[in-house]
């Protein structure tokens with residue numbers, strides 16, 4: 234099977250980690266029976282400055298017509314308001330209907346910032362909530378008043394909760410074939426919301442998620458719920474408690490940064506933007522202007538995002554190989570990038586992972 | 591001066607900690623020249639079940655007409671949707687225009703869950719954002735679609751940022767008169783927002799806050815900003831970095847639970863809902879049905895909320911006495927409630943604090 238992969242480095246360290254992701258794909262053992270072809274695509278703030286748009290139509294078209302999946306690096310946000318600029322990754326998620334943002338956060342033997350083992354995945358709705366970006370501003374007697382729409386639909390809530398249920402089952406299956414790789418003992422989905430304040434929107438999310446997960450298919454999955462503020466509290470205090478967390482877009486955004494902090498670095502946390510038959514791997518970190526161009530960005534989040542993309546494209550054996558190689562690097566702990574307290578370069582970390590494939 | 595204080599225990603452990611707050615006020619040394627009278631007021635889920643409303647008009651009227659301040663305990667949220675029920679504290683904040691929710695989070699010598707000293711205060715806008723609770727649901731071709739309004743006004747953003755600036759200056763003054771009580775060396779306000787997605791609403795918050803803080807009065811205050819997701823990340827990783835954090839309502843809600851987790855227990859974290867000339871002290875924790883009626887709720891959050899209320903009613907010396915007594919209890923660490931790993935009862939912790947006044 235040959236997979237065509239769009240490469241969208243974006244800005245800053247996106248340009249350093251996406252090439253590492255490509256090298257990883259090119260280096261996969263041929264026994265897996267996978268070939269890759271690549272196409273370089275533009276998006277980001279630099280693209281905006283050059284062309285007036287942060288997400289050229291061309292990029293979307295090529296992804297739709299030619300590609301099986303893609304890797305997205307990071308984009309810088311302008312530090313002051315720039316007329317006409319709008320985040321390309323948010324647009325891409327919507328235009329390709331990549332309705333799930335899947336963010337696994339896992340400690341390896343090396344441990345976590347809190348000391349306790351963590352093995353959770355945040356399944357974030359990726360197309361609606363406040364991210365519909367429908368805003369308006371009016372001028373009133375007391376100055377400006379701006380309003381934004383938070384939209385929650387039954388359809389999007391149902392499909393994201395179903396995805397969470399599927400992921401819970403899949404994780405359980407993986408734990409069964411490789412015992413000892415996780416402290417989690419049974420599948421659980423935690424529904425996150427704030428329906429004590431937002432009874433209609435978050436209420437709809439909560440009820441629809443409960444309905445989706447009431448499907449007998451998921452009868453082995455424990456379903457519970459948590460108000461988003463308490464959830465952040467408990468996530469800090471007892472991160473090992475969670476298995477799969479499903480959340481509306483914005484809470485998912487916030488929770489995944491919180492979870493990333495618990496494992497020591499955003500540089501470790503991958504994500505996949507997943508739609509029907511398409512996936513974009515994307516490290517959770519940003520464009521990191523402070524270390525841009527120094528060759529010291531941690532490539533792990535991207536390498537894991539490559540695996541996650543492959544997983545959602547049905548290539549689980551390839552994904553498993555990558556996860557194992559990355560875990561090998563981290564567990565040995567000899568070649569770590571500066572964010573993890575080491576002094577290895579992006580290239581050295583990559584080479585170490587490739588050698589373990 | 592005699593202050594009349596409304597007592598609104600609410601549900602669950604609210605009924606155990608608010609009496610402790612009253613005892614504290616009654617026990618303040620007479621040298622402070624303060625007298626108190628009290629009025630018991632209803633609100634909460636039990637009130638709702640009894641009367642059909644969670645916040646009787648009577649409660650609001652008495653607060654408005656008779657009281658100088660109040661103490662609010664906690665309310666339970668129904669675990670499934672209950673028609674007509676709506677959170678009384680959210681309504682109270684709006685009806686009394688208590689526009690600021692001030693939540694100091696501070697470690698004592700006893701230390702924090704992360705080991706590093708923390709001395710920050712979250713200044714949360716308390717009247718708008720998604721808490722305007724303007725929601726509607728429509729039935730579309732793909733099922734229900736619910737929408738909520740997130741409203742951000744220039745007026746509310748300006749006054750909350752001004753409050754943050756004032757608090758930053760006041761904290762600096764306190765550090766000057768009592769050196770060695772904080773690791774913070776200079777005043778700073780961090781503006782939290784998500785204007786990379788919500789350019790109009792959060793953009794307005796950000797710009798208005800910057801304007802308010804550009805007042806020469808605050809020239810000694812460093813002003814910086816952080817996107818809410820990165821903020822949660824950094825709050826976990828480097829909590830000692832923050833001094834004053836100003837945030838729209840919902841982010842403030844989430845961030846304060848995160849910060850509370852860092853100091854070890856929600857049972858330690860107070861808040862004050864502050865308007866012009868009125869303040870309601872409110873522990874950050876909830877009604878805790880799991881420990882209700884056992885007499886082991888941690889009263890510290892309430893005792894500190896009493897102090898915070900007094901601070902905003904202009905009674906700083908009384909507040910300082912309470913803070914010192916509470917810190918004394920925590921630093922000695924002999925009489926701690928179970929949430930802090932001890933086995934003292936609510937009463938024992940209270941008595942220990944009173945004895946230190």
Ligand SMILES: CC(C)[C@H](C(=O)O)[C@@H](O)C(=O)O
Pocket residue numbers: 320322323486786787819
């Ligand atoms: C850059 C930003 C628009 C984006 C988001 O909010 O989704 C980022 O924080 C993320 O989590 O991918």
Ligand SMILES: CC(C)[C@H](C(=O)O)[C@@H](O)C(=O)O
Pocket residue numbers: 429430462677679680843
């Ligand atoms: C109970 C709930 C409505 C409330 C809020 O969201 O403000 C609580 O979480 C708080 O922080 O005081």
